[in-house]
Amino acid sequence: MTEPVCTHLNEAKDVSPSGNGCVECLAMGARWVHLRLCMTCGHVGCCDSSPNKHATAHYHTEDHPLVQSYEPGEDWWWCYKDEVAFEVAGAPKFSHT
Ligand SMILES: [Zn+2]
Ligand SMILES: [Zn+2]
Ligand SMILES: [Zn+2]
Numbered sequence: 001m002t003e004p005v006c007t008h009l010n011e012a013k014d015v016s017p018s019g020n021g022c023v024e025c026l027a028m029g030a031r032w033v034h035l036r037l038c039m040t041c042g043h044v045g046c047c048d049s050s051p052n053k054h055a056t057a058h059y060h061t062e063d064h065p066l067v068q069s070y071e072p073g074e075d076w077w078w079c080y081k082d083e084v085a086f087e088v089a090g091a092p093k094f095s096h097t
Contacts, residue, residue: 005086006079015042022046024054035070
């Protein structure tokens, strides 16, 4: 119960989301399925169900391990390094409009 699920929470910052859609998909005119928000820099990227998987690509290029769901009504976080989903009590919640 008390085991820390993720050891990277110190990499979560006070972010401002980059926008209401995946940064790269908007630039290339592509579509996405769901959105993920990088909790280190605020980059909005598309999920692994999307054709271009830009949220995961962002992790590989920037080494920012933490994302939060950017979908309305979803508050879960995901750590790419620990490969674990969890929730953070009291953390700000984000979603696209
Ligand atoms: Zn972690
Ligand atoms: Zn994308
Ligand atoms: Zn980032």
